[in-house]
Amino acid sequence: MKHVTYTSIEGTSIGYWALLAVLGAIMGLAAISFYTMEHYGHYISGMNNQIVWGMPHVFAIFLIVAASGALNVASIASVFGKKIYKPLGRLSALLSLALLAGGLAVLLLDLGRPDRLIVAMTYYNFKSIFAWNIILYNGFFLIVGIYIWTMMERRMNKHTRIAGTAAFIWRLILTTGTGSIFGFLVARQGYDAAIMAPMFIVMSFSFGLAVFMLVLMALYSWTDRQLGDAVFNRLKNLLGVFVAAVLYFLLAFHLTNLYATEHHGVEAFILMNGGIFTQIFWIGAVVLGGLVPLTIFYSPMGQSRTMVALGAILVILGGFALVYTIVIGGQAYPLELFPGKEVISSSFYDGAFNSYTPSIYELGLGIGGIALTLAAVAFATKIMPFLPESLADADVDPHHKTA
Helix, strand or coil: CCCEEEEEECCCHHHHHHHHHHHHHHHHHHHHHHEEEHCHHHHHCCCCCCCCCCCHHHHHHHHHHHHHHHHHHHHHHHHCCCCCHHHHHHHHHHHHHHHHHHHHHHHCCCCCCCCHHHHHHHCCCCCHHHHHHHHHHHHHHHHHHHHHEEEEEHHHHHHHHHHHHHHHHHHHHHHHHHHHHHHHHHHCCCCCCHHHHHHHHHHHHHHHHHHHHHHHHHHHHHHCECCCCCHHHHHHHHHHHHHHHHHHHEEEHHHHHHHHHHHHHHHHHHHHHHHHHHHHHHHHHHHHHHHHHHHHHHCCHHCHHHHHHHHHHHHHHHHHHHHHHHHHHHHHHCCCCCCCCCCCCCCCCCCCCCCCCCCCHHHHHHHHHHHHHHHHHHHHCCCCCEECCCCCCCHHHCCCCCC
């Protein structure tokens, strides 16, 4: 492998400033959405006393989970010594921080009282998984920031493996914490499962790599840099493995629940008679987000970069569908207040299936988190050298042979 030269993008074209203007406008609309919900109260959103985590939480959880997975490319190089991935380490770490920032921004602005975050950051209830996650998020910013420093500062390069290993372990813990939020909630039949933690880790690998591939392809296409087949095909095949792993964990999760009689009700709701939630699960998460991308990646269609990009987009959309099913579908199923007893429905929603329709304000806030992520990447790659000048096969593939 030749010596890799990193440069920043010029960022002087009309297209670059138009991109920032569009992303800025989206963030402005998100700010309006936040202010409107803050001023009038959350009653104008689709959330209610039964479904208290709405669409903003779907966006936030997806971005936070994807942040962990986006770091996977850097980890493969630093921790596992795969040299072909080393040139991608800087961008991988940058994207992970940008995704986490976007997710936490959505989460913070949906609190209703964002100023209460100061309380959450200064007073900890260590019996709460939410308190643990505050520590994990802050630690992620610190450790990955140090990791980027060791990669970009030549005299610190000797510490990159140590920093990368620390970041790798921390992100596994972070995603375990995010999955455990649901795994520890025994009151909800749709959540209560230990497999949630490892399933979220595998989901992070899939979502994060899909986002990374799209960002990488866009940056190299728009800046006229070479992206060789060696790197691209490895990322594509790796994404296919992660997508298949998500489907496997979904199968294991639902088969395990079907084995337990207490979960038959919620499984029937999600898999068969849950209406829109069943459709989103099967069509969105399983078919479009799993089976179709696998078909693209491991068939002749995988030779087309346009089709691979389409597959990555479907993985992301399927990821949103899966998180929607987990977060909102799990709340739509009624609480088991008296296990083993038949509860008559009343005006207090006892035993009733809950409905939810996201409002425009929730969608605006969530999309604003995505815009913040992309704007942060676009700005950072302009002011600092995160991108290799070339990822052509001759420059990064140690097994490349010149004809």
